[in-house]
Amino acid sequence: MKQRFVVLSVIVGFTLLFVIQRSIDEGRGRAALLEELLYFPSGRFIEQVSIGYNEVSADLVWFRTIQYFGEHHMTDYEFTYLYHILDILTTLDKKFLHAYTFGALLLEHSAREPEHVDLLLHKGEYHNPLRWEIPFIRGFIYYVFRGDKRKATLFFLRASGKPQAPDMCKRFAGFTFQKMGDAYMAFKLWQDIYENSNNSFERETALRSMKEMAMLIQRDSLNVALQRFVDKRGIVPGSLKEMVDGGFIADYPEHPFEDEYFYIDRENERIWCSYLDRVHSPILERMLEMNDSSRGTPINDN
Numbered sequence: 001m002k003q004r005f006v007v008l009s010v011i012v013g014f015t016l017l018f019v020i021q022r023s024i025d026e027g028r029g030r031a032a033l034l035e036e037l038l039y040f041p042s043g044r045f046i047e048q049v050s051i052g053y054n055e056v057s058a059d060l061v062w063f064r065t066i067q068y069f070g071e072h073h074m075t076d077y078e079f080t081y082l083y084h085i086l087d088i089l090t091t092l093d094k095k096f097l098h099a100y101t102f103g104a105l106l107l108e109h110s111a112r113e114p115e116h117v118d119l120l121l122h123k124g125e126y127h128n129p130l131r132w133e134i135p136f137i138r139g140f141i142y143y144v145f146r147g148d149k150r151k152a153t154l155f156f157l158r159a160s161g162k163p164q165a166p167d168m169c170k171r172f173a174g175f176t177f178q179k180m181g182d183a184y185m186a187f188k189l190w191q192d193i194y195e196n197s198n199n200s201f202e203r204e205t206a207l208r209s210m211k212e213m214a215m216l217i218q219r220d221s222l223n224v225a226l227q228r229f230v231d232k233r234g235i236v237p238g239s240l241k242e243m244v245d246g247g248f249i250a251d252y253p254e255h256p257f258e259d260e261y262f263y264i265d266r267e268n269e270r271i272w273c274s275y276l277d278r279v280h281s282p283i284l285e286r287m288l289e290m291n292d293s294s295r296g297t298p299i300n301d302n
Contacts, residue, residue: 079111100124101137108145132162144186149176187213211256222271225249
């Protein structure tokens, strides 16, 4: 009798997953999907009724997580149930490392739910106390998204003390003590994720963020050249071509993003770009503020 109940419960749980999937496939609309998600069972319930099938269930929920994020990333950019789904996933499979680390990045970067990020990563560290990746991603989040270098350093150091932790944990802990551009530090962190991830969506997110940081680094360099021009000639140049012709920059700057470009904002006497006009991101705004208030110089990688 108990076995029949377990099988029936698993079928019910998977049927709910199927119904949610159908709501997307048949284009039934956002309202219907959200209504169904209200009845999506808790992770604890699914865990109890899918004994012996947890990994299969977790894989299905992970697939659903990516679909849910992608659907809202392309439409309304609202992720009301993202944490709920990730909590279900990490209850089913408490060792699903990617759900903690990449899930936390999605919650912080896109959903902007720092309180849920902290809950998810605390849960991850509790169930995976020997893994270095979770404290490392906490350090990453505190540095890149929250601008808290002290806490970032503490988490990088915590990660470095875990078994099999790579040297980069200590290296990034050291970076936070050195005078360098925050955009450069963020670039190196995103680069590490890009080079070490096997997940195509995660790599795409990291690559876009690397380009954004490269854009800020390039903008800072151009602004230094602009200031030299103003100091020497006493006027703001009318175009970047004037800076090239005067030898203040080697060539017309190529923007990291295709079809975007740098230009001189004469009113504010600065180099700006079309991407910053078009894309409004709290993270970019914070990074701009940090770099403008305290210009650092990139460290030597050697």
